């Protein structure tokens with residue numbers, strides 16, 4: 001063999017070796033092979049009903065039973081869909097509508113009140129297989145905002161619609177609209193009154209310290225969310241909320257913001273957030289968890305703790321997430337006293353938790 005041939009052979013080996021390394025680059029874009037991945041047996045679902053100052057000593061036995069029963073009803077419904085071969089998107093949507101219909105949670109019926117004594121609802125959903133997403137913000141007449149978010153994803157060229165326009169879209173798509181009074185609950189109305197009274201006497205009037213006050217913080221949580229992995233290996237996540245009590249100026253939190261309140265990517269995980277929305281937007285919580293897994297190659301649990309226990313508190317925020325990865329591992333991470341949460345795996349093993 002001549003020297004030139006040996007040199008060419010060496011160059012050949014070098015080129016081959018560099019190509020091999022390329023395949024180790026993170027897969028952050030939509031790929032066909034991400035759509036059907038697991039063996040058809042693995043699936044799972046995880047939900048939250050909000051995080052916050054949820055303390056055992058402030059909770060009556062009957063209320064605790066009611067919360068647990070509703071969480072169980074919702075997650076069982078989603079689990080059944082997955083068990084029967086339904087999609088993660090179907091499971092997420094159905095599970096969230098059950099919680100939206102319950103006055104226990106700050107979403108749909110039972111949503112918190114704005115400063116102007118109205119209810120403005122936000123929701124979002126994301127499909128991990130295609131990275132498609134849909135969201136609505138500030139709707140006041142849509143009974144189940146998560147259904148409308150799904151319609152935005154499936155039946156519109158857009159990702160996020162807001163206010164009156166979102167409701168016009170809802171009407172055009174045949175959604176039945178409800179009177180805004182449908183969302184009223186005395187408990188949430190009383191919370192608004194309590195906060196307003198406190199605001200009048202003790203707090204500043206620019207609304208800044210109002211959100212930092214403990215009483216106000218305690219009454220602002222209760223968002224609902226769900227993340228699921230279906231038998232085809234597809235991930236999806238969704239979130240729905242009334243936002244924060246006493247919010248003004250058409251404030252929009254993290255829940256309808258893709259990447260903050262909701263994110264799903266078949267290459268990594270599906271995440272739904274709950275907490276102080278301003279901080280969750282700034283930390284891009286849901287996407288950051290996915291990105292940590294993707295770029296650093298760490299586990300879902302490590303990524304969720306990094307963001308919830310370090311990044312969000314470092315900014316001054318609080319809250320939590322529920323999340324599930326492409327192998328069915330879940331992380332239910334929060335830095336508040338409690339988070340209403342539940343998980344069911346492929347074997348039907350159920351976990352329900354409220355406190356730390």
Ligand code: ASP
Nearest residue numbers: 221222223243253275277
């Ligand atoms: N994240 C929601 C918001 O800021 C509130 C919550 O999760 O309870 O609108």
